[in-house]
Structures are given as C-alpha cells and as structure tokens.
Amino acid sequence: MANLNLTSENIKRISGVDARKCMRCGKCTASCPNFEDMEYHPHQFVYFIENGKLDKLLESKSVFKCLSCFACVERCPRQVEPAKLIEAVRLTVIRQQGANHLLPDEIPAAIDEEMPQQALVAAFRKFTK
Amino acid sequence: MKYSYYPGCTLKTKAKDLDIYARSSAEALGVELVEVKEWQCCGGVYTTAQDEIATKLSAVRTLMSARDEGTDLVTVCAACHNVIKRVNDDMRNNEYVSTRANNYLQAEAPYAGETRVIHFLELLRDEIGFENIKKAVKNPISKKIAAYYGCLLLRPSSVMQMDNPENPSILEDFIKAIGATPVISAYRNECCGSYFAVTDKSIAKRNSSKFVDSSEKNGAEMILTACPLCLYNLKQNGGASVPVVYFTELLAEALGVK
Amino acid sequence: MQKIGVFICWCGSNIAATVDVKRVAEAALHEPGVVYSADYQYMCSESGQTLIKNAIKEKGLTGVVVCSCSPRMHEATFRKAAESCGLNPYMVEIANIREHVSWIHKDIEEATEKAVILMRAAVAKVNLNQSLTAGKSDVVKRALVIGGGIAGIQTAIDIADAGYEVDIVEKKPTIGGKMSQLDKTFPTLDCAACILTPKMVEAASHEKIRIISYSEVESVSGFVGNFTARIKKKPRYVNEALCTGCGICAEKCPSRKSKNEFNEGMDTRGAVYIPFAQAVPKLAVIDPTACIKFKTGKCGLCERNCTAKAIDFNQKEQIIEEKYGAIVVATGFNPIKLDGLEEYGYSQNADVITSLELERLMNAAGPTGGVLLRPSDRQHPHKIVFVQCVGSRGLRPCDKPYCSKICCMYTAKHSMLIREKYPDTEVYVFYIDVRTPGKNFDEFYRRAVEQYGVHYVKGQVGKIVNDGGKLIVHGSDLLMNEQVIIDADLVVLAAAIEPDPTAKSVATMLTASIDTNNFFTEAHPKLRPVESPTAGVFLSGVCQGPKDIPETVAQASAAAVKVVGLLSKDQLTCNPCVAGSNELLCNGCSSCEKVCPYGAISYITKEVRRGDFRRVAFVNEAVCQGCGACTVTCPSGAMDLKGFTNKQIMAEVDAICK
Known part of the structure; x- marks a missing residue:
C-alpha cells in the first residue's frame, strides 16, 4: 500500500473537501449511525487526513463501514463533509488491483x-x- | 400535466408495487407520466468523488432525455431520486464534472442541468396539492401510520431541497391527505442500514430496528416508505411486525384505483 | 506655480521593505512644481513632522505631499503640522503607499513603480489645490439613544449626569431589554432585577432623561451636531398621564391567550397587560390583535374597571419630531431562530428549550414561580443536558460564523445554579471549547466542574430525538473517542445571538455601516470602537458585537463620554470640502437638489450678470457634507466639490495614466 500516493492533497482533490475547515466539535461522530462498527470515527478521518496520517485509515476496515447516509455532512457546522472524505479514502483503496471488498x-x-x-x-x- | 417518468430497475423487479401504484394514482389524478425512453440504471448510489465521471453518466442520459422532451422529470424511488437529483446538481454547479461528462457523451446539445427533477411526493405536494388529493380520496385509510424518510429523500438538503432535513413533514402531510393519522417516530430520518443488507446484516438490523421499535411503541399500525431498500430493511432486518408499504400503494388504495 | 515638497515615509519596514523609497523621492524631483523631496523612517514621529515643518519654512513650500499610510491614519497629523507653520492644511495631500502598495504587493519593482505613480497623482492634485477655510456649525445639546436595554440606559444616565438632555427611544412598552429577563448574572450571581431595576428607575426619574417607550425612530436627517429625528409613538390605547400602573385592567381582561413575551411565550398574558412588575414606565398597554373590544366591538371590561379612566380605545399613533446633536445606537440582540437547526429538535419537543427560556423557568417571576419544572409535564427534570454553540461558529446558512461569546459563561451559571438548588439533578454540558476570558470567569467555570460536579463533555451533540417521552441525546465525547447517548429530561440549547432585526433599518436610516452579520461597524476596530464611521453616531452594547453585561456597560459609558465630548462643544468645525455652484453655468434644473441627502441645496433667484436674473442652485455650506452626489448629477458641470474639484480629479487620473 506504500505506492498509493495517498496524500492529503489527493484526498482533497478526489473529495473536493477541505479538512482544515474542521473546528473539532465531533458533531459528525455524534451523528454517525454506524459509530459502533467503525474503528476510526468520522472526526478521526477528518483529523487524520488534515494531518496527513493516512496509513491507519487505509488499513482499517472503517472505510467499508460508512453508510453514506450523509448525516455527518448535513449536520457539520463547518461544511467539512466527512462522508466525502471517507469515500475518497475508500475509493483510493479499492482502485488498487485486487482490492475489491x-x-x-x-x-x-x-x-x-x-x-x-x-x-x-x-x-x-x-x-x- | 405531463411529465417524464423514471422508474428505475428495482421498480421493474422487486418493487413493482411502488411503480404500478404510482402510475395508477397519477392517472387517477389526471397526471400523464411518460416513461423515459431506453433508460438505464441510475447506479444505485451517488458517488461523491470529484473524479468519478463514468458512474454519473447514466443519470445524465436520463436527465438529457427529459430535457429533450421538454418536461420535468418525476422519480419515485428514493435512491434513484437521490442519484439523479445530485448528478443534476453537479451538471449545473460543478464545472469539473459537467465538462468531463459532456465531453464523454458528445451530445449535440451539452447538458447543463436544465431539467427540473421532482420526486413523486413533490408532485403530489407542489403540483397537485395535498388539498386536492384529500378531495380525490374515495377510501380514507383510517390507520395510524409512521412515515419513514430514511436519508436519501432529504440529504444533502442543500441539493435535495425537499423538506426540512431534520423535521420533515411531507410524508406526514401525505398521510393526513389520505385520511390517516401520522405517528411521529424517532429516527424517521436516519439511515436504515442501506446496502449493508448485503455485506453486514447486523448493521442493517441495528439501524432499522431503532425506527421500527419506536414506531411500534408509538402505536403505529403501519409503516410507510418511498424506498425499496428501506422497505426491505425495515421488514427483513428491522423485524417490523406491522405492515411496511410503499406510499404509492396506499395512495392508490385511497384513490380507489388499487 | 506651487512650490511642493514631497515626503516619503518608510513606516519602519512596512513601506521601505517593499518600496524603494529613495527612488520615489528621486522621481518626485522631476514632477512639476516639486522643489524638495525627502524620505524618513517614521514621518509621523515628532522628528518626522519637524522635517516637514522645517522644509515648509526653509523652502517656502506652498504645498505638501506625504507618501505614507492611509489618510485615515495620519492626514490630520500632517495637516496639523503644516498649519502650525502657517501653511493652509488643505494644501497637504496624502499618497497612500502602505495599504495601497507595500502591504498588497510583493515585488519591489512593481511596488516602487506604483508608489511613484500614486505620488505623481498627489502632486498633480496639489498643483491645483487652493487654501480652504472651514466654517462652523452649532451643536444641539441633546442626545438620542435608540434602544432602552442596559446599554441604552447606561449611556443615557452617563450623558444626563454630565448635564445634557437625553431621549431614550424604546420599541417595546418598557425599557430593560434582555437583561430584565435574566435571573442571575455571572460571575457574581447577583440577581439581574436587583441590579437593573435601580438603573431603570434612575433613568425614569432623571430630570434630563425622557423615555419614549413603545416608539420607533422613523427617520433621521441632518448631520453631526444637528440631526432631526421623527419618532413614531405607537398607540398604547392607555392614557400615559392617567394610568397608575395598578394592573386592575390586566387582571380583569378576559382574553388570556396571548403569549407572554416577557416569559418567552411559556405562559400567557391578557390583551391588556403590564410587561412585568418592574416595568418602566409602569403603564398598561393594549395589544389590539388580541383585544376582544378591537376584534368584536364588545367587551371594554378594562375600561369599566379602570378607576383612573386611562383606557382610550381611540388613541392614535403620534409623531414626535426632535433635534439632536448626537445619536447612540443601542439596538441590542436576540437569540437566533432555531428552525434551521432541527437536529436539536427545538420545535419538535417541548422539553428542548433555549437558555433564555431557562432563565425564565428559574426566575421567581417566571411561569413556574422560580421552581425548575420542565414544560411538557411540569415535572422536575433529573437529568439535564446543555448544548453549547447552537448556531454559533458555523458556516451553514442556519449558522452564524462568529462566537456568541456569552454562552460559555451563562451555561456554567445555569449548571451551577441547578446543581446548587437541586443536588439530585445530573447536569451535562456538551462543549467544543470553553471560552472564559474575563475577570473571575475561568474560576467561575471551574467551580461548576470542581465544586458542583457538572459533567463537562468535550464534543458536540449531533441529534436529539424523542423516543416515547424521553429525549435521547446523541453526542460525542472526543476525549473518550466515544459516542455518548444520554436519555435526558430537559435539554437546554445555547442559541447563538444575532443583532436585533431593526439594526439593518436603523443603519440605513443613519447611513451607518453594518457588517455581513448585521453588527454595526466601528470607525476603527481598535482605536475608535464606540464610534460609527458616520460622524455623530455612536455605538453601545451588542449592536456592535457580542458582549456580556460588564462589557456592555463599559462600552455604554465609553459611548456616553464620546457624546458628552461632542455636546460640550458649542460649535463644530465644518468640513470645508463642500459643494459650490458656478452660477454662470447653472441651468436651474434642480437635479442636484433632488439627490442631496442632507437637504443642503436650495434654489434662489439671482442677478448673475447685470440685468440677467436666473434661478440658480445655492449650497448651504453648514449643511453640506461633501458627499459629491450633486457634482456627478449636475448635467451642466456647474456643481463642484471644493478640495475635490473635477479638474483636480482629472489631473490625478491624467497623472496616473501618463
């Protein structure tokens, strides 16, 4: 997975989301109906991506646990759109050969x-x- | 009143009731629904990634054909509605996506989001009017009904623009129009578990049962939805002991065309 | 021909790091009329000014150009310096090479070129400048305060104590504002009424203060020192001179369905009512939308029972016209509406309330007599969740982008008071950050945590649902990295605050500016925080930005000082840059008269040449504010603005385009 070129910039390009708008309120995680099944929660996706710490997200099954229900997107006061970030990470994973889930x-x-x-x-x- | 109509694949197979009763009700209400020619599957889910162009093309084709017919496009499946409406928004407001989609499609007239996409519920509320539906009702449904919105009809509200995303009323108003009593349940606008019905049933179970439990606790005798997958999850995974039905079926029944 | 000196300021490195000041000074010497140029590290300093003064004296300068910061900063400084050695101050012009050049450019070449061009334009203008003499205008020694909350009251008292007449115009039937609805105040927990009521009474009994309640300022004309306001006094249907405030009418009124505004709609009042026990003025008012007599023509129970014979169903709206030297805006705030934030379920659940509603539920004069009972079933809540930042610090259309500033402290207050009075109640506070800058503020918040055991949870609430009568609060605990679900009996939302809806129309009326959030803009955010950019208009309280009571009172007094400083002058020096009409060119069309926002232009018949009588424009220089609207409207080019003549402006443009 080292060659994935999974940088925050790439995620920003794919998702169209600027993680730096986050004010760390955790409302996304508070809203997430699938919290229990996720190792990393929506606010952690945002924070890890903002800080370029993507390896953990990449290796975690959490990318396959998002319901894409957009509750986090709807309620985020900063319009960060966490679900779009998660989707960008998931796509980066499954776009590799043999990585279908x-x-x-x-x-x-x-x-x-x-x-x-x-x-x-x-x-x-x-x-x- | 004439509209282009997009049924979607599930409505031709497992969710025939949603389609058939939409058509018969529309006819009873004097609305002509013309099925979009050679429509393709919408893709089931909208892909949020900027660089996903191919997954949006089938929706663009549908939107273009409605534009070429010169009519608004009516959808009835909540999932198709979500995909088509959001792709339409991309074609209108996202230059990156619209340029690439148009380059790929090479249509005579590029598509720029001209088509107005409305859900069948919006057709009932905004074009026909719930007051007029009330007048057309022959068999009032005297039941206590809990409406399940799920996530797709309402979110993201900036694009869907159907109702207040956290305190919607369109389904409850519909329930009143057909002579029934709405029951407001907790989690009516939260996700049912969606496609996790395929990969992880426990997720679908947990999410669906929250709404089902609340509805039954509140005395609902029936649950109403606009989405085949929600219906499936509420029934199969939510363990609903009351009937879960499509809103179109109840409408047809109320209008006496079932 | 002018003899012009050009002075280029380095502004430390602010300008000199980006603009080659030596080159600008050298280039200046090649401009027509320039006889001297110099650059200096800090031109505004004492020694910098001396440099200018000496040059004026030694070189016999007739005009000065200072290339420096914005004229808003130091135009007055340099004009004063010139005047002190006998040069007419209006012979000094500023070329702004800091804000317009060095601060916004990076490339030294480009910046220097632009600085030279701006210098050249200023020199071209000075070549055409003429000495101007400012006139004087009288100051009306009376102030108008718009809004009668704690801000308006404090400003009025301070102005009145200095010996000047003040009118407070309050749109509600009583003064007191939001503070009158509060129960206790942080950080000392004294009762709001106990400290506000004496102020209200003081205002009412002050011989220099007139309270014009239940009234709104409809229009304002004029200028600093001489405004005229039209005040619309709404009919109370109660004769103010006769009403004793006994309250018999309110007791007898059979209409009881109107929501009681004072208690945030949590109980009802009669159609005739006194807003609250300590209202000032303590007079009844009839709400015609609820009054049975107004609706059906029958009833009149209040009229029959009023021993003072004060009820007057025929009362009409009145207009009061008054002149003022200064105007203070104290229009205050409101909590935002929560329709766009329905994830918190405010409109769906009676037991989800706002903090202001909680104030009323805890107040002895509130709907529950000060016993904390939840609205749905009037039971004691045993688990209470507070949600902070509801609508604050967000970017969605339903949010406000700013911090509302007061919520952290009042929430700490509420949670502490509840734990004190009802120790069996569990209290949770969801917070994003706890912001407590202020004297004794953080200590206060810490007391809530350490002494009163309030559970502070770092995280926001995402959703509140009602599941069979229990409020299920879904929040996040970021420090635990957990989603927390609390079944609460009562939820209190710290709704963002926003300027009163009247702020916008008041700003338009006063030509004072407001920002994108409708807060009034200061003349300078740091150095002139209580003045609006419009001369004679001052700002008091939350209309300028979120603030708590101590800050509001401090700012209110500061605004009063500014007003007193203005009213203490008998005359004001007018701006000499006023319009003037060339009577030979004027064709008497009246276009200028129509566009003048100050009513400074009238038409007179004048013998412009022997035997040639014409109708020509006449500018009242004391009234003209030099806005220039007339000069651009005049079809014949007769109207010109002194100090900014068409010729001067064209010369500047030519110099820039050269």
Whole structure:
C-alpha cells in the first residue's frame, strides 16, 4: 500500500473537501449511525487526513463501514463533509488491483428472495471497482 | 400535466408495487407520466468523488432525455431520486464534472442541468396539492401510520431541497391527505442500514430496528416508505411486525384505483 | 506655480521593505512644481513632522505631499503640522503607499513603480489645490439613544449626569431589554432585577432623561451636531398621564391567550397587560390583535374597571419630531431562530428549550414561580443536558460564523445554579471549547466542574430525538473517542445571538455601516470602537458585537463620554470640502437638489450678470457634507466639490495614466 500516493492533497482533490475547515466539535461522530462498527470515527478521518496520517485509515476496515447516509455532512457546522472524505479514502483503496471488498462469489449466500436489486448495485458501487 | 417518468430497475423487479401504484394514482389524478425512453440504471448510489465521471453518466442520459422532451422529470424511488437529483446538481454547479461528462457523451446539445427533477411526493405536494388529493380520496385509510424518510429523500438538503432535513413533514402531510393519522417516530430520518443488507446484516438490523421499535411503541399500525431498500430493511432486518408499504400503494388504495 | 515638497515615509519596514523609497523621492524631483523631496523612517514621529515643518519654512513650500499610510491614519497629523507653520492644511495631500502598495504587493519593482505613480497623482492634485477655510456649525445639546436595554440606559444616565438632555427611544412598552429577563448574572450571581431595576428607575426619574417607550425612530436627517429625528409613538390605547400602573385592567381582561413575551411565550398574558412588575414606565398597554373590544366591538371590561379612566380605545399613533446633536445606537440582540437547526429538535419537543427560556423557568417571576419544572409535564427534570454553540461558529446558512461569546459563561451559571438548588439533578454540558476570558470567569467555570460536579463533555451533540417521552441525546465525547447517548429530561440549547432585526433599518436610516452579520461597524476596530464611521453616531452594547453585561456597560459609558465630548462643544468645525455652484453655468434644473441627502441645496433667484436674473442652485455650506452626489448629477458641470474639484480629479487620473 506504500505506492498509493495517498496524500492529503489527493484526498482533497478526489473529495473536493477541505479538512482544515474542521473546528473539532465531533458533531459528525455524534451523528454517525454506524459509530459502533467503525474503528476510526468520522472526526478521526477528518483529523487524520488534515494531518496527513493516512496509513491507519487505509488499513482499517472503517472505510467499508460508512453508510453514506450523509448525516455527518448535513449536520457539520463547518461544511467539512466527512462522508466525502471517507469515500475518497475508500475509493483510493479499492482502485488498487485486487482490492475489491465485495466479490461476486459472496453474493448467492448474501441475498434472499426479497432483497431488491438496488442493494446489490449499491453495494458493488461502494465496494468494488 | 405531463411529465417524464423514471422508474428505475428495482421498480421493474422487486418493487413493482411502488411503480404500478404510482402510475395508477397519477392517472387517477389526471397526471400523464411518460416513461423515459431506453433508460438505464441510475447506479444505485451517488458517488461523491470529484473524479468519478463514468458512474454519473447514466443519470445524465436520463436527465438529457427529459430535457429533450421538454418536461420535468418525476422519480419515485428514493435512491434513484437521490442519484439523479445530485448528478443534476453537479451538471449545473460543478464545472469539473459537467465538462468531463459532456465531453464523454458528445451530445449535440451539452447538458447543463436544465431539467427540473421532482420526486413523486413533490408532485403530489407542489403540483397537485395535498388539498386536492384529500378531495380525490374515495377510501380514507383510517390507520395510524409512521412515515419513514430514511436519508436519501432529504440529504444533502442543500441539493435535495425537499423538506426540512431534520423535521420533515411531507410524508406526514401525505398521510393526513389520505385520511390517516401520522405517528411521529424517532429516527424517521436516519439511515436504515442501506446496502449493508448485503455485506453486514447486523448493521442493517441495528439501524432499522431503532425506527421500527419506536414506531411500534408509538402505536403505529403501519409503516410507510418511498424506498425499496428501506422497505426491505425495515421488514427483513428491522423485524417490523406491522405492515411496511410503499406510499404509492396506499395512495392508490385511497384513490380507489388499487 | 506651487512650490511642493514631497515626503516619503518608510513606516519602519512596512513601506521601505517593499518600496524603494529613495527612488520615489528621486522621481518626485522631476514632477512639476516639486522643489524638495525627502524620505524618513517614521514621518509621523515628532522628528518626522519637524522635517516637514522645517522644509515648509526653509523652502517656502506652498504645498505638501506625504507618501505614507492611509489618510485615515495620519492626514490630520500632517495637516496639523503644516498649519502650525502657517501653511493652509488643505494644501497637504496624502499618497497612500502602505495599504495601497507595500502591504498588497510583493515585488519591489512593481511596488516602487506604483508608489511613484500614486505620488505623481498627489502632486498633480496639489498643483491645483487652493487654501480652504472651514466654517462652523452649532451643536444641539441633546442626545438620542435608540434602544432602552442596559446599554441604552447606561449611556443615557452617563450623558444626563454630565448635564445634557437625553431621549431614550424604546420599541417595546418598557425599557430593560434582555437583561430584565435574566435571573442571575455571572460571575457574581447577583440577581439581574436587583441590579437593573435601580438603573431603570434612575433613568425614569432623571430630570434630563425622557423615555419614549413603545416608539420607533422613523427617520433621521441632518448631520453631526444637528440631526432631526421623527419618532413614531405607537398607540398604547392607555392614557400615559392617567394610568397608575395598578394592573386592575390586566387582571380583569378576559382574553388570556396571548403569549407572554416577557416569559418567552411559556405562559400567557391578557390583551391588556403590564410587561412585568418592574416595568418602566409602569403603564398598561393594549395589544389590539388580541383585544376582544378591537376584534368584536364588545367587551371594554378594562375600561369599566379602570378607576383612573386611562383606557382610550381611540388613541392614535403620534409623531414626535426632535433635534439632536448626537445619536447612540443601542439596538441590542436576540437569540437566533432555531428552525434551521432541527437536529436539536427545538420545535419538535417541548422539553428542548433555549437558555433564555431557562432563565425564565428559574426566575421567581417566571411561569413556574422560580421552581425548575420542565414544560411538557411540569415535572422536575433529573437529568439535564446543555448544548453549547447552537448556531454559533458555523458556516451553514442556519449558522452564524462568529462566537456568541456569552454562552460559555451563562451555561456554567445555569449548571451551577441547578446543581446548587437541586443536588439530585445530573447536569451535562456538551462543549467544543470553553471560552472564559474575563475577570473571575475561568474560576467561575471551574467551580461548576470542581465544586458542583457538572459533567463537562468535550464534543458536540449531533441529534436529539424523542423516543416515547424521553429525549435521547446523541453526542460525542472526543476525549473518550466515544459516542455518548444520554436519555435526558430537559435539554437546554445555547442559541447563538444575532443583532436585533431593526439594526439593518436603523443603519440605513443613519447611513451607518453594518457588517455581513448585521453588527454595526466601528470607525476603527481598535482605536475608535464606540464610534460609527458616520460622524455623530455612536455605538453601545451588542449592536456592535457580542458582549456580556460588564462589557456592555463599559462600552455604554465609553459611548456616553464620546457624546458628552461632542455636546460640550458649542460649535463644530465644518468640513470645508463642500459643494459650490458656478452660477454662470447653472441651468436651474434642480437635479442636484433632488439627490442631496442632507437637504443642503436650495434654489434662489439671482442677478448673475447685470440685468440677467436666473434661478440658480445655492449650497448651504453648514449643511453640506461633501458627499459629491450633486457634482456627478449636475448635467451642466456647474456643481463642484471644493478640495475635490473635477479638474483636480482629472489631473490625478491624467497623472496616473501618463
């Protein structure tokens, strides 16, 4: 993962988000419905990216735990848009060869009769390249 | 009143009810919905990355075809609505995305976000008017109903502009219009767990059940939604013991066209 | 031909680091009329001024150009220096090579070139300057204070104590403002009413103060020392001279549904009411939107019961016109509306309240008689969550970008008072930063934590939902790196404060400027903080920026001193840069008269040449403020502004374009 060129600048370019606007209020983390499942929480994504400490985020499963529900984006008083930062990190990870988080082989076991197509399309969009 | 209509793939398969009853209700209300020609899947989720152009193109094609028809575009699935409306906003306000999308599509007339995208609920509220729907109701639904918004209809509010993102009322007003009583539940605008239904059911379970529990505690006899995935999660993962239905189905029932 | 001296200031390294001052001085010598040039490290210093003075005397200078900082800083300094050795001060011009050049450029070449050009323009102007003599205008020895909160009251008392007449115009039926709604005040916890009421009474009984309550300033004309204000007095439907304030009318009034503003709408009042027990003036007022008599023509119960015969349903709006030498803006603030911040659920839950509402819930004159009961079911709350920075320090459209400054301290106060009075109550405060700069302020906050056991949680609240009657507060604890979920009985929001909505119209009326947040702008943020840039208009209290009571009172007194300084003068020196009309060119079209914002232009019939009588513009120099609107409007080029003549300005433009 060393060759990823995952710099804060890259994340800024992909996400369009300036992490330096953060005032460290933690409202994103307070709002996150998936807090429990994340090793690193939205405010940590913002802070780590702001400080160029990206290795930990990159290696963490937390990038695959964001629901993209935009609660953090909606409520952030500073318009930092943490979900966009998380998405940028996740994309940087899965854009590598062989880094897909969801494989077609896993699908038959994961679905049932009722599950809408939308769920599969969305999951593939978020977790694979 | 004539509109371009985008059903989306789930509405042709697992969520047929959402589509069929939208059409029959529209007809009953004197609204003509013309299905967009050769539409493609919206992509399911909007990609926020600046450099994701290809994932936005199918939505642009839909938006262009509505523009070429000269009509507003009506969506009914909350997820499709979210994707198409946000891509439309990019085409209008994000030069980086719009330039690249247009370069790729090479259309005769480049697309600059001209189409107005409205959700079926907005069609009911703003174009037809809940007052008129109330008048058209033949079979009032005398039930206590909890509305589930989820996240896609409301956020980000700066783009979606449907309602107050933290205190919405459009679904409750709809519930009143069809003769039912709205039940306000906690977490009605929080995520259901979404596509984690595929990869991690425990997440979907935890998120959906919060709303379901609150609704049932508040005495709801039914739960209403506008999204196939929300419906799935509330039912399968939220453990709802009351029926979870699409708002269009109830509308059709109230209008006597079910 | 003028004999001009050009003086280039280094301003330490402020200018000299970016502008080659020697080259500017050398270039000056090649300009027409320039006989002398010099550069110096600090031209504004005593020795710098001496340098200028000596040159005037020794070289017989008739004009001076100082290339330095903005004329707002030192134009007066250099003009005074010139005047002291006999040169007319209006023969001195400033070329601003600091703010306009050195501070905004990096490249020395470019900066020096621009400095030379600005110097050249100033020299071109001075070549055409003429000596000007300032006139005098009389000062009306009366001040107007707009707003009767603690700021307005303090300013008025201080001005009145200095012996000048003051009118306080208050839009509400009583003075007292926001402070009258507070329970206790930090950091000493004395009761707000106990310290405010004496001030209100003092204002009311002061022989030099007139309180014009339930009134608004409708328009203001004139200029410093001589303003005329039209004040609209709304009808109270109660005769002020007869009403004794006994309150019988309010007791008898059968309409009881109006929200009581004094208690932030948490209880109701009659259609006829006295705002609160200590109101000044203590007079009843009828709210015609709620009054049964006004709505149906029947009732009149108050009229029948009033032994003083003060009820007057036929009262009409009145206009008071008065002249003032100075005007003080003390329009105050309001907590913001919370519709855009519904993640906190204010409008969805009765038990989510604002801090100002909490003040009323803890006050003996409040809706619960001072017992802390939550609004929904009038039960004692046992778990209370305070949320700080609600709408402050944010960038969304519903947020304010600034810190509201008072919230940290009043929240510490609230949490401490609650723990003192109800020790069985758990209190949580969500904070982003605790900001307590002020004497005894941090000690006060620490007492809340250490002595009273208030739980301070570093983090913001993201969402508050009502789940079956309990308020579920989702917050974050950044130090624990945890999401905290608290089921609270009562949530108190520290809503941001914003200027009163009238600030905007008052600013327009006074041609005083406001910033993007509608706070009034100071003449100088550090050195003239209580004056507006408009001469004769002063600022008192939160209308200028968020501040607490001690700061407000200090600023109110400072504004009063400035007013007294102005009113103590019998006459003011006018600005000699006023308009003048060339009667031979004037065609009497009245265009200038129409655009003049000060009413300084009238038309007279005058014999301009023998036997040639014409209708021509006449400028009242005492009234003209030199804004120049008439000069650009005049179609025949007859109107000109002294000190800024069309010729002078064209000469500057030519010099720049050369």
